Amino acid sequence: MNFLSSGLAALYEPEHEDFRESARRYLRTEVLPQRQQWRDAGAVPRRLFADLAKIGAIGLAVGEAEGGAAIKDPRFRAVLSEEAVGCGLDGIALMLIAHDDLGVELLTDAAAGPAPAGALSGETVIGWSPGPVTAVADGARLSGEVNGVINGNLADLVIVAARSEGEPALFVIDPNAEQVKRRRSSALVGPEPCDRADFRFSGVAAQRLERSYAQARRVEQMSIAIAARAGARNALNLTLAYTAERRAFGQLISEFENSRVVLAELAAELTLLDLFIERCLRAATDGSLTGLDAAIAALRATAAYRRAADQGVQLHGGYGYMFDYEIAHSYAASGFFAISAGGSAAARSTIAAELLR
């Protein structure tokens, strides 16, 4: 049985599953075959977003009323993330989170009006900076250094968090403005490919967003949690399949008692995780997701991904260290989720702050 296909099944309606099918087909036949080439080149082509828009995978964050492609239903985003991460496209999943979950969502609301022109068709790409808040706002001008902006090289608009009178707030800048210098970020251990750029700017004009930094954090943490949960499941699935075929000492690896203990522990952890993710997704659907729950989801899901990928590599033996095997991609990616802004450090401080308010 494929462990990934169970889990959140109760949450999804037939229309989600239909979307899953088309997203899966597209990602596996059109995107995955290019992963190696993009990884070597250190760059993702811009047309990815337009191509994904054509299969209805962009604009999932905004309702039809705001010009979006879908009814406002975070389950579609979850399905897309599951499918991208589920075939080893963790970096692409992060790019979609940056553009769609965060970019389109934060730049679109009743007050701000419809999504930015071209954002829903993927012609306009939105970048998101997940890093610590290092930039500083002086009125409507931003200065600072921001590293690892996701979609940074492709972006036409970039959302940056900056301190404004001491408090973090969200701003959007034009990355082509003359006060902005951007260069490609150096490659990560994983996930690659993933478009990232480092920005330096001084006194660049910025528009402040209505949405609060805490709101963005919540969305980011939830999206990271969903992706990491899918990564953990994928790692376990890969390991189940591998250990059920590989032999040593005349036995299948899955027949060693130690392997069974490891796999059982992971399955138990991931099953419990799903209950909580399900609760969060339901809450996100009706708009009642709290920052506390999103942070808990991010903390636990990223830790589960790390553990599942780490144990998965171990049970693959030497093969697990080679990128010819999908578990190696999972491992390299899993390290990033836990340390990105939606990851553990920020999550723990959010949780503690809520608890001790």
Next chain:
Amino acid sequence: MRRTVFDPEHEDFRGRVRAFLEAAVVPEYSDWERAKRPPRRFWQRAAKFGLLGIGVPAEFGGLEGSNFRHSAIVTEEAQAAGLALGGLRIHTDICMPYFLEYANRRQQARWLPRLTGGDAVVALAISEPGAGSDIKGMNTRARREGEDYLVSGAKTFISNGLEADLIILAVKTDPEAGRSGLSLVVVEAPCSGFARGRAFDKIGQHAQDLAELFFDDVRVPIANRLGDEGRGFEYLTANLAQERLSIAINSQAAAAATLAVTVEAMRAGRGEPAPGQHVKFELAACAAELSAGQALVDTALAANAGGELAAADAAAVKLYCTELQGRVADRCLQLHGPDGYGAETRIGRAFADARVSRIYGGSSEIMKVIVAKELGL
């Protein structure tokens, strides 16, 4: 804590090794990573310095008065500088003992000067696509034909595989005889019927050459066999203790370097806020574990110097230190944030490099099998 396993002359050697690595490796390490192996020039420079002659008698170009503790120093200094020199350890710590212990005088006279002189790089090829942990499950066959063996089969994950001129190859000379059907022969590359695969694309250890090797009726003179026919498994097992100690030293040193780099990064510079309590506690916990690991490594080093490092003890040391390396790399990475996860940053490299230590040279599971057996279970 003060270490007592090294003599003053070891410490003098340490200083020179440090200077050598700074000059000969640090500036070009990123190029090695891109090329997926050290250049030939490195082996020649290492030879000139004497690194390739550690533990080898002077008559064969060895480094006078050197022993395995000198190798430990090389590993420690490499890791302190952020370098994972797996290929070098394969050459000196892992392969050299086979030539010193099992090669006859004629073989030694032929091969050792090339090995110490940097004219030949060496690999040890045991693992096969179908046989990793389970060495006895190997399929590479050596059939006698006249004065030669005809060798056929495939090996995988062979460190130094692309560069090697000499390959210590584990073969089955008698497929029916289980562990007493294994022998070791030295293949001199290039030779007809021998081919190398591509360089593997791996999570880390990018400067280490790793490849598959293929043998199709390769003619290897029987005179190239190390030791007796049928005793290969015994030789491998005997040498594994030092091989595992070498990995443990490497892991311990890598973890210590990871902690040092992280402490440096977290220490408040002028005008910066001091690190929080969580950071301090994590680093303090790593430091405490590292002290325990160092005591274990040094005890094992002393035992090895006295010729009494038992196989099960070496397995326990490898198990402990490689798991320690994994924990320290993970905890330190968490403190760095996304900027620390670059493929060419110290921490990114440390994290990616660390992952393999729990797998190669016998996985953690196999180490536990060995230790459990020693417990009488």
